[in-house]
Amino acid sequence: MSPLLFKDIELLAEITEIKRIYSVIENSLMKSNPACLVVTSGAPEEGKTTMVAALAAIAARQSDKRVLAVDFHWHAPALHSWFGLEPTFDIDDLRREKPVVDMAQSSGLNNLDILTARQSTQDEVEWNGAAPALGTDIMRKAREAYDFVVVDTSSIFPTNRRMMDPVAISKAADGVALVVLANVTPRQPLKRSRMFLETAGANVLGVIVNQWKNPLF
């Protein structure tokens, strides 16, 4: 995707390149209904959250599918900010096994709900070991209530004990897309990410090349 000049979800969903990316993904996942896509990357700050927000908005707009975008970047959540939401679903909701539809919030766009990231609590460490199982359980339940579920995650590297491991949850999805930053993402973490995902049984659909020049690099 080319550099974006704005941060408005309605405008983001109008970008032709992202619509094309969505059609390729839709085509690849056509046999699965409901379908679940995980978006991850080899390194941080590659454009995953931007892509998830855009794909979710395009999916909801282009079809009559019920779409859920899930923020599993529990360590540094950001998806809610695209939709002007506050993270509301928390650890107590998980403990009470609240239904996914009750934890999700309306995005303000037709057919699109957002499951914001869980808010951190003192119990962080206690819950980390259980995170992949919780993640796959949420994905399974989300598929029962929505037609298309798109999951925003952290990058695969560096690993962080506070993160929901994208590799561990990837097999529960129908496909995984890796975002790379053109001319920035080093080859090695990307190759290792693909290898880790495939070894874990994930269906790696391909790579989304973000042409943005991050001023931090």
Ligand SMILES: Nc1ncnc2c1ncn2[C@@H]1O[C@H](COP(=O)(O)OP(=O)(O)OP(=O)(O)O)[C@@H](O)[C@H]1O
């Ligand atoms: N194509 C683009 N054009 C302009 N800005 C972009 C583009 N892609 C990403 N950005 C900006 O770069 C920053 C990082 O993007 P984003 O949050 O989507 O990355 P991320 O991979 O989700 O990061 P993290 O690893 O922290 O979750 C954001 O401020 C986003 O608006």
Ligand SMILES: [Mg+2]
């Ligand atoms: Mg992100």
